[in-house]
Amino acid sequence: MLQLVDLRVKYGNIEVLHGINLEVKEGEIVTILGANGAGKSTTLLTISGLVKPASGAVYYHKTSLHKRPPHKVVEAGIAHVPEGRRIFGTLTVQENLNLGAFTCRDAGRIRKTQEWIYELFPVLAERRNQLAGTLSGGEQQMLAIGRGLMSHPKILLLDEPSLGLAPLLVKTIFQTIQEINQSGGVTIVLVEQNARAALKLAHRGYVLEVGNIVLEDTAQGLLANSDVQKAYLGGG
Amino acid sequence: MEEFFQQLTNGLAVGGIYALIALGYTMVYGVLKLINFAHGDLFTIGSYLGLTLLTSLSLADRLGPAAGVLVLAVMVMGLVAVVGALLERVAYRPLRQSPRLSAVVSALGASIFFSNALMLIYGARFQVYPQGILPKVAVNIFGLDVPLVRILILAASVLMMLALYFFIQKTRIGTAIRAAAIDQDAARLMGIDVDRVILFVFLIGPALGGVAGLMVGLHYGQINFTMGWIYGLKAFTAAILGGIGNIPGAMVGGILLGVVEALGAAYLSMAWKDAIAFGVLIFILIVRPTGLLGERVAEKV
Helix, strand or coil: EEEEEEEEEEEEEEEEEEEEEECCCCCCCCEECCCCCHHHHHHHHHCCCCCCCCCEEEEEEEEEEECCCHHHHHHCCEEEEECCCCCCCCCEEHHHHHHHHHCCEEEEHHHHHHHHHHHHHHHHCCCCCCEEHHHHHHHHHHHHHHHHHHHCCCEEEECCCCCCCCCHHHHHHHHHHHHHHHHHCCEEEEEEECCCHHHHCCCCCEECCCCCEEEEEEEHHHHHHHHHHHHCCHHH | HHHHHHHHHHHHHHHHHHHHHHHHHHHHHHHHCCCCHHHHHHHHHHHHHHHHHHHHHCCCHHHHHHHHHHHHHHHHHHHHHHHHHHHHHHHHHCCCCHHHHHHHHHHHHHHHHHHHHHHHCCCCCCECCCCCCCCCCEEEEECCCEEEHHHHHHHHHHHHHHHHHHHHHCHHHHHHHHHHHHCCCHHHHHHHHHHHHHHHHHHHHHHHHHHHHHHHHHHHHCCCCHHHHHHHHHHHHHHHHHHCCCCCHHHHHHHHHHHHHHHHHHHHHHHHHHHHHHHHHHHHHHCCCCCCCCCCCCCCC
């Protein structure tokens, strides 16, 4: 459904992705693991069009995405929940969700999606008229995910959803991600530093090291891989 | 007491004009974090276009004063909006990825270009608006004779500000403008075409600034190609006073500045008018560096 082909990305003169190939099939949760600066976020930013590749291509259902501006990528059905959440702090929770539905003009569908999001995250419903900047970190992450879902995406790109959250909250968020995938039917690309949690959730995974994909396997395969255990799972 | 209320209504009318211009500064700053130094000249262009249309089409004779001025205002707004959009296209869009200072220099260049173009076309001398477009009558409010023009200016600017506020708060494009002002990339990820948002800002701001130019022409009767500089500076002050980037702030700042300036000029000295205006700015910035309505929301990490 989504395919990255020999994707190279440069910031100025520095190449940060050295030609990566990656594929996501419909209904999957695919995780991208890697250390800081490996190029995980850049990969997602290139898919959503905020960063333009130097060469290579991004295909979505055989149509190329990499030449489209970000808002066209959202219209095509790919929503990106960025690193650091990037919610609109001076707007209310409800306004943030409305913005998530910016590309959708079907009021009935928006209402249905919103009900679903309030079911997934009841705390957002309680706080719908509160300014988003006053929410706790965990609530902001829920809002960021909810806002991403408001566009009714086929693919949801999640960048470090567990960043800075308490372990208990991480568990809740990851359960909800699974629910979004299973009952919502949304394909998910998950970038995570918390490799163990991500692999438990995912069907398949890629390991990114300084701009190259060094490993690609099923989630079980990666969990059992001794290199992965050493580098990312704290085992040895 | 009569003197006080006369100066108050005068200040409110001038304040309305400042506020209309200030909105253009604050909206552009909000989305692009750029001070559009050419904005004062768009205001001047509005007053000159108003003069040309007024004399060449003789709208007031054909449609009567009320409808004539209304049609004239709409035409001026439309034309200056187009100039604003062209300005963005030519002077700012090519520099979108450049350091912010480049755009500021480009803005200053555009300002010089506009004021000199006006001088070449219309000449360096003051131009005079035809007299008697709006009937020179006074309206009696609580025993006070207030010139009709003042009331019309205040009413028109308040009406336009309310319309703008409603537009920004309630419409789809308005919400997109607010989102882009907070975080452009996040707005893009919501599916908002930020280039279009910027275009809209460069249509609305110049339209309001242009109609303010027309108001000055109708009110004072005299216009000059350099007047955009001082009006622009005052309106910029008003925008900072209210909190730059904040739309209600520009409205409050403009009105406040107009009133303080008028009262100061009346009771202290006419010569101190500008000093008072900038003195207020300095005072507010010392007490509240973010401006009167500038917001400070702590980002939770």
